[in-house]
Amino acid sequence: MVELDIQIPTTFDPFAEAEEFGRTGTKDYVHIRIQQRNGRKNLTTVEGLKQELSSDKIL
Numbered sequence: 001m002v003e004l005d006i007q008i009p010t011t012f013d014p015f016a017e018a019e020e021f022g023r024t025g026t027k028d029y030v031h032i033r034i035q036q037r038n039g040r041k042n043l044t045t046v047e048g049l050k051q052e053l054s055s056d057k058i059l
Contacts, residue, residue, distance in 0.1 A: 031047040
C-alpha cells in the first residue's frame with residue numbers, strides 16, 4: 001500500500017487577497033444603459049459619471 005501524507009487545508013478563501021486590495025478604493029459606480037430602438041437606432045443613458053469627465057469623449 002502507498003501511504004499519502006497530503007495535508008488538505010480546511011479553510012481556503014481564493015478571494016482573500018483581492019479583498020485586501022479592493023478595500024482601499026471607493027465604490028463610485030457608473031451605469032451605462034443601452035436601449036435598442038428601431039433597426040440600428042439606440043438610446044444610451046450614462047448615470048454616475050463625474051463632472052470632470054466628458055461623456056462625449058468616452059462614448
